[in-house]
Amino acid sequence: MSTNYVRRAENFSLLNATETPQGGGAPVAGVARFAIVQTAPAGGAPPAGAANIGQTVTFTFPRPVRSLSFNILGFTRSGIATYGDAAYITGATFTSGANGSQVSGQGTKTNPWTTNTVNADPVNSINAPQVSAANSVTGVSFAGPLTTFSIHYYSSLGVGAAQGLFLSNMNFTASCG
Numbered sequence: 043m044s045t046n047y048v049r050r051a052e053n054f055s056l057l058n059a060t061e062t063p064q065g066g067g068a069p070v071a072g073v074a075r076f077a078i079v080q081t082a083p084a085g086g087a088p089p090a091g092a093a094n095i096g097q098t099v100t101f102t103f104p105r106p107v108r109s110l111s112f113n114i115l116g117f118t119r120s121g122i123a124t125y126g127d128a129a130y131i132t133g134a135t136f137t138s139g140a141n142g143s144q145v146s147g148q149g150t151k152t153n154p155w156t157t158n159t160v161n162a163d164p165v166n167s168i169n170a171p172q173v174s175a176a177n178s179v180t181g182v183s184f185a186g187p188l189t190t191f192s193i194h195y196y197s198s199l200g201v202g203a204a205q206g207l208f209l210s211n212m213n214f215t216a217s218c219g
Contacts, residue, residue: 078195079206096196100133105216108186112212115178117145119157119199126199127207130154131182133191139181142174155179156198173208186214 078099119126130151138148138155147155157177184191195207 076209076212077206078193078208080195080197096128096194098192098194100190100192102190103188103214103216106187106189107214107216109183110186110188110191110212110214111139111181111183113139113178113180113210114155114182114193115173115208115210116206117142117155117157117177117179118172118205119160121160125197125205126157127195127205128154128156128198129193129195129207131191131193134184134188136182136184136191139179139183142176142178142180144174144176145179149179149182151194154194154198172206 078097080096114129117127117129128147129149130147130153131149132151136149141147141155144157144159145155146158147153149155193207193209197205
Protein backbone atom coordinates (compact mmCIF):
# COMPACT_ATOMS: atom_id res chain seq x y z
CA MET A 43 0.00 0.00 0.00
CA SER A 44 1.43 3.34 -1.01
CA THR A 45 1.61 6.16 1.50
CA ASN A 46 1.21 9.15 -0.80
CA TYR A 47 -1.15 10.89 1.57
CA VAL A 48 0.19 13.44 4.01
CA ARG A 49 0.30 12.06 7.54
CA ARG A 50 -0.66 14.82 9.92
CA ALA A 51 -1.76 14.70 13.54
CA GLU A 52 -5.06 16.40 12.71
CA ASN A 53 -5.89 13.47 10.41
CA PHE A 54 -6.48 11.40 13.56
CA SER A 55 -8.85 12.96 16.03
CA LEU A 56 -11.60 12.29 18.49
CA LEU A 57 -14.75 14.13 17.48
CA ASN A 58 -17.67 14.84 19.75
CA ALA A 59 -21.21 14.73 18.42
CA THR A 60 -21.07 18.35 17.19
CA GLU A 61 -17.64 18.53 15.49
CA THR A 62 -17.02 18.41 11.74
CA PRO A 63 -14.06 16.22 10.65
CA GLN A 64 -11.04 17.57 8.77
CA GLY A 65 -11.99 15.66 5.62
CA GLY A 66 -15.50 17.04 5.50
CA GLY A 67 -18.87 15.66 6.33
CA ALA A 68 -21.30 16.70 8.97
CA PRO A 69 -21.43 15.99 12.69
CA VAL A 70 -23.39 12.88 13.63
CA ALA A 71 -25.95 13.72 16.29
CA GLY A 72 -25.26 11.88 19.52
CA VAL A 73 -22.24 9.96 18.17
CA ALA A 74 -18.69 10.66 19.30
CA ARG A 75 -16.15 9.04 16.99
CA PHE A 76 -12.49 8.61 16.11
CA ALA A 77 -11.77 10.10 12.68
CA ILE A 78 -9.22 8.56 10.31
CA VAL A 79 -8.79 11.12 7.53
CA GLN A 80 -6.58 10.99 4.47
CA THR A 81 -5.57 14.33 3.01
CA ALA A 82 -3.85 14.59 -0.37
CA PRO A 83 -0.40 16.26 -0.34
CA ALA A 84 -0.04 20.00 -0.81
CA GLY A 85 0.28 20.95 -4.45
CA GLY A 86 -2.35 18.52 -5.65
CA ALA A 87 -3.45 14.97 -5.37
CA PRO A 88 -1.31 11.97 -6.34
CA PRO A 89 -1.65 10.81 -9.97
CA ALA A 90 -5.19 10.18 -11.19
CA GLY A 91 -6.17 6.55 -11.01
CA ALA A 92 -3.60 5.81 -8.30
CA ALA A 93 -5.38 3.09 -6.35
CA ASN A 94 -4.49 1.56 -2.99
CA ILE A 95 -3.13 4.78 -1.57
CA GLY A 96 -3.77 4.81 2.14
CA GLN A 97 -2.56 4.16 5.63
CA THR A 98 -2.44 1.63 8.40
CA VAL A 99 -3.63 2.62 11.87
CA THR A 100 -2.54 0.28 14.67
CA PHE A 101 -4.34 0.18 18.00
CA THR A 102 -2.30 -1.16 20.93
CA PHE A 103 -3.63 -1.73 24.43
CA PRO A 104 -1.23 -1.81 27.42
CA ARG A 105 -2.84 -5.04 28.67
CA PRO A 106 -5.05 -7.65 27.02
CA VAL A 107 -8.66 -6.71 26.33
CA ARG A 108 -11.70 -8.89 25.74
CA SER A 109 -15.05 -8.33 24.08
CA LEU A 110 -13.76 -5.46 21.91
CA SER A 111 -16.40 -4.08 19.56
CA PHE A 112 -16.92 -0.96 17.45
CA ASN A 113 -18.61 0.39 14.32
CA ILE A 114 -16.90 1.72 11.18
CA LEU A 115 -18.83 4.60 9.66
CA GLY A 116 -18.79 6.46 6.36
CA PHE A 117 -17.70 4.28 3.42
CA THR A 118 -18.11 6.57 0.40
CA ARG A 119 -17.31 6.41 -3.31
CA SER A 120 -17.08 9.23 -5.78
CA GLY A 121 -19.03 9.08 -9.02
CA ILE A 122 -16.17 10.83 -10.80
CA ALA A 123 -13.81 8.01 -9.74
CA THR A 124 -11.56 10.12 -7.58
CA TYR A 125 -11.82 7.79 -4.59
CA GLY A 126 -13.52 4.72 -3.20
CA ASP A 127 -13.15 3.97 0.51
CA ALA A 128 -11.91 0.48 1.37
CA ALA A 129 -10.66 -1.05 4.62
CA TYR A 130 -9.63 -4.30 6.24
CA ILE A 131 -8.40 -5.47 9.64
CA THR A 132 -5.30 -7.50 10.50
CA GLY A 133 -3.54 -8.60 13.68
CA ALA A 134 -6.40 -10.33 15.47
CA THR A 135 -9.33 -12.62 14.73
CA PHE A 136 -12.60 -10.71 14.47
CA THR A 137 -16.19 -11.12 13.38
CA SER A 138 -17.46 -8.73 10.75
CA GLY A 139 -20.63 -7.02 11.81
CA ALA A 140 -23.65 -6.08 9.72
CA ASN A 141 -22.89 -4.22 6.51
CA GLY A 142 -25.11 -1.31 5.49
CA SER A 143 -26.74 -1.61 2.06
CA GLN A 144 -23.91 0.42 0.41
CA VAL A 145 -21.05 -1.68 1.87
CA SER A 146 -19.71 -4.99 0.56
CA GLY A 147 -16.99 -7.29 1.91
CA GLN A 148 -15.99 -8.89 5.18
CA GLY A 149 -13.12 -6.65 6.27
CA THR A 150 -10.29 -9.05 5.39
CA LYS A 151 -7.31 -8.39 3.13
CA THR A 152 -8.76 -10.70 0.46
CA ASN A 153 -12.32 -9.37 0.89
CA PRO A 154 -12.09 -5.79 2.20
CA TRP A 155 -15.05 -3.60 3.03
CA THR A 156 -15.76 -1.34 0.05
CA THR A 157 -18.56 0.90 -1.11
CA ASN A 158 -20.75 -0.89 -3.64
CA THR A 159 -22.53 2.22 -4.90
CA VAL A 160 -21.75 5.80 -5.82
CA ASN A 161 -22.84 7.85 -2.82
CA ALA A 162 -20.72 10.99 -3.11
CA ASP A 163 -20.80 12.86 -6.41
CA PRO A 164 -21.52 16.58 -6.14
CA VAL A 165 -21.04 17.02 -9.91
CA ASN A 166 -24.11 14.86 -10.52
CA SER A 167 -26.00 16.02 -7.42
CA ILE A 168 -25.51 12.80 -5.46
CA ASN A 169 -24.86 14.10 -1.97
CA ALA A 170 -25.52 11.30 0.47
CA PRO A 171 -24.59 11.96 4.10
CA GLN A 172 -20.93 11.42 5.04
CA VAL A 173 -22.16 8.90 7.61
CA SER A 174 -25.35 6.87 7.41
CA ALA A 175 -26.55 3.39 8.33
CA ALA A 176 -26.32 2.49 4.63
CA ASN A 177 -22.58 3.30 4.34
CA SER A 178 -21.43 1.82 7.67
CA VAL A 179 -20.46 -1.50 9.24
CA THR A 180 -21.85 -2.10 12.72
CA GLY A 181 -20.82 -4.63 15.34
CA VAL A 182 -17.23 -5.45 14.37
CA SER A 183 -16.16 -7.63 17.30
CA PHE A 184 -13.15 -9.46 18.74
CA ALA A 185 -13.60 -12.09 21.44
CA GLY A 186 -10.05 -11.61 22.71
CA PRO A 187 -7.89 -11.55 24.52
CA LEU A 188 -5.91 -9.22 22.27
CA THR A 189 -3.44 -6.39 22.70
CA THR A 190 -3.24 -5.04 19.14
CA PHE A 191 -4.99 -4.87 15.80
CA SER A 192 -4.63 -2.73 12.68
CA ILE A 193 -7.07 -1.09 10.30
CA HIS A 194 -5.79 -0.64 6.76
CA TYR A 195 -7.68 2.21 5.12
CA TYR A 196 -7.20 3.11 1.46
CA SER A 197 -8.82 4.17 -1.78
CA SER A 198 -9.70 1.32 -4.12
CA LEU A 199 -10.13 3.68 -7.09
CA GLY A 200 -8.16 6.90 -7.17
CA VAL A 201 -7.43 9.74 -4.83
CA GLY A 202 -9.77 12.48 -3.67
CA ALA A 203 -8.68 15.62 -1.88
CA ALA A 204 -9.77 14.19 1.49
CA GLN A 205 -11.42 10.97 2.60
CA GLY A 206 -12.49 9.81 6.01
CA LEU A 207 -13.71 6.78 7.93
CA PHE A 208 -14.88 6.95 11.50
CA LEU A 209 -14.82 4.48 14.40
CA SER A 210 -17.62 4.78 16.95
CA ASN A 211 -19.05 3.02 19.96
CA MET A 212 -15.79 1.26 20.88
CA ASN A 213 -16.27 -0.98 23.90
CA PHE A 214 -14.01 -3.52 25.60
CA THR A 215 -13.24 -5.16 28.92
CA ALA A 216 -9.76 -5.05 30.47
CA SER A 217 -8.67 -6.69 33.69
CA CYS A 218 -7.17 -4.55 36.43
CA GLY A 219 -3.55 -5.14 37.22
